[in-house]
Amino acid sequence: MFHSHGKCLLTGLFILCGVNVLAQTGGYSNPTNGRENNPYSKYGIGEFWNGNNTVLRGMGNVTSAFENPYEVNTDNPASYSFLQRTTFEAGATASTRTVLGSGEKYTTGTASISYLNLGIPVSKNAGICLGFRPYSRTYYNMVDTIFNSPIGSVARSYNGEGNLNYAYMGAAAKYKGFSFGFNLGYMFGNLRNSTAVLPIDTMLTNRSYASDFTNYTRIGGLYWKGGLMYEHKIDSDYTFRIGGTFTLKQNLTERLNAFQISTYNFGDTLVNDTVSYPGEQRGKLRLPMSYSIGVMFAKNDKWDLGIDYTATKWSDFNSSPDNSLNFNVGTQSNKISLGGEYTPNVNDLRNYFSRVTYRLGVYYGTDYLNINNTTLPYYGVTFGGSLPFRRSLSHLHAAFDIGRLGVTTNNLIEETYVRFTLGMSFNDKWFIPRKYE
Numbered sequence: 184m185f186h187s188h189g190k191c192l193l194t195g196l197f198i199l200c201g202v203n204v205l206a207q208t209g210g211y212s213n214p215t216n217g218r219e220n221n222p223y224s225k226y227g228i229g230e231f232w233n234g235n236n237t238v239l240r241g242m243g244n245v246t247s248a249f250e251n252p253y254e255v256n257t258d259n260p261a262s263y264s265f266l267q268r269t270t271f272e273a274g275a276t277a278s279t280r281t282v283l284g285s286g287e288k289y290t291t292g293t294a295s296i297s298y299l300n301l302g303i304p305v306s307k308n309a310g311i312c313l314g315f316r317p318y319s320r321t322y323y324n325m326v327d328t329i330f331n332s333p334i335g336s337v338a339r340s341y342n343g344e345g346n347l348n349y350a351y352m353g354a355a356a357k358y359k360g361f362s363f364g365f366n367l368g369y370m371f372g373n374l375r376n377s378t379a380v381l382p383i384d385t386m387l388t389n390r391s392y393a394s395d396f397t398n399y400t401r402i403g404g405l406y407w408k409g410g411l412m413y414e415h416k417i418d419s420d421y422t423f424r425i426g427g428t429f430t431l432k433q434n435l436t437e438r439l440n441a442f443q444i445s446t447y448n449f450g451d452t453l454v455n456d457t458v459s460y461p462g463e464q465r466g467k468l469r470l471p472m473s474y475s476i477g478v479m480f481a482k483n484d485k486w487d488l489g490i491d492y493t494a495t496k497w498s499d500f501n502s503s504p505d506n507s508l509n510f511n512v513g514t515q516s517n518k519i520s521l522g523g524e525y526t527p528n529v530n531d532l533r534n535y536f537s538r539v540t541y542r543l544g545v546y547y548g549t550d551y552l553n554i555n556n557t558t559l560p561y562y563g564v565t566f567g568g569s570l571p572f573r574r575s576l577s578h579l580h581a582a583f584d585i586g587r588l589g590v591t592t593n594n595l596i597e598e599t600y601v602r603f604t605l606g607m608s609f610n611d612k613w614f615i616p617r618k619y620e
């Protein structure tokens with residue numbers, strides 16, 4: 184074996200001492216492969232991905248008390264009982280992110296599928312849904328330089344990628360204004376987190392070691408979410424709704440493969456040697472309890488206005504085989520959203536833009552990470568609209584989300600993001616008996 188166990192252990196301790204990379208890094212790489220580089224996705228299970236449809240994204244994601252007979256609100260499954268037409272939805276998001284910190288600034292972007300939904304009314308008071316959505320994603324690529332390490336001047340690189348996805352089915356039933364629903368599905372995905380150390384001193388490059396520490400994590404398991412909603416007709420035109428969602432802490436199966444690899448540079452030859460591989464380790468990834476509550480006022484076929492509050496108890500979160508996923512995860516995240524939509528005149532067949540729906544929303548919250556004893560606030564504004572197809576209940580939807588995450592205090596970074604989502608919804612009649620043959 185071409186290695187020194189003592190030097191590898193020393194290098195490992197040196198890396199662990201620098202685990203708070205965001206507080207110490209002196210630069211970030213700007214990848215050219217079309218992916219959005221988010222340093223904060225290094226921690227926990229990455230950056231959470233919005234799985235709501237384009238309609239809800241345009242109005243600040245006020246989902247707890249939202250229902251529409253021709254749109255699928257998968258964030259509160261109780262809404263399925265209000266569906267009146269079979270509805271297929273699909274959407275894609277393009278986003279850019281500008282990162283500012285430690286005197287460095289860069290912008291990256293990406294595009295991806297956001298959601299696929301199929302909502303089906305099975306009776307006047309019941310509905311079901313099949314759906315698929317990304318749950319979280321990880322992609323970061325950072326570089327740091329240390330000049331006085333135990334092995335001389337070195338370049339440390341941190342990079343990772345992966346995602347969690349959620350495929351599910353849901354059902355809901357309604358009785359005298361009360362609606363109850365749930366989503367049950369399978370959450371699955373892979374994460375890779377790597378740290379590498381490479382000597383950069385000219386005199387030490389030859390006959391030197393480079394070390395790579397990589398964790399491959401596979402995650403899978405059942406995951407459910409419940410929802411409640413109550414609708415009260417104030418009169419023939421106005422409606423009041425209150426709704427909420429809840430999930431208890433749940434365990435997913437987690438499989439970890441951790442590699443420590445040393446590369447020896449002979450000057451003209453590189454030799455890789457696996458210093459440590461303890462075999463696959465199995466354990467549990469515990470996702471935290473979460474809940475939301477919201478209210479909404481509506482005027483039939485005219486406007487909706489709502490407010491939501493969401494909280495997640497991240498002190499419940501834990502990864503048993505991969506303790507590195509627990510680093511810098513906070514105790515609780517919170518979010519408050521306000522938004523609405525307005526349609527001038529849905530029955531005006533002469534003026535097309537009178538039948539267009541316009542949306543606006545705002546939100547403020549704190550992220551689930553806590554780095555250097557600093558919480559990460561985020562806030563943003565959303566807007567969008569829906570263009571109806573002629574002689575159809577189907578629509579083309581668009582939504583913009585412009586926001587900011589993080590702070591530059593305590594040597595952290597601040598991110599400004601812009602997300603554009605384009606979606607379509609198609610409506611048809613299924614399982615509804617015809618009156619005439």
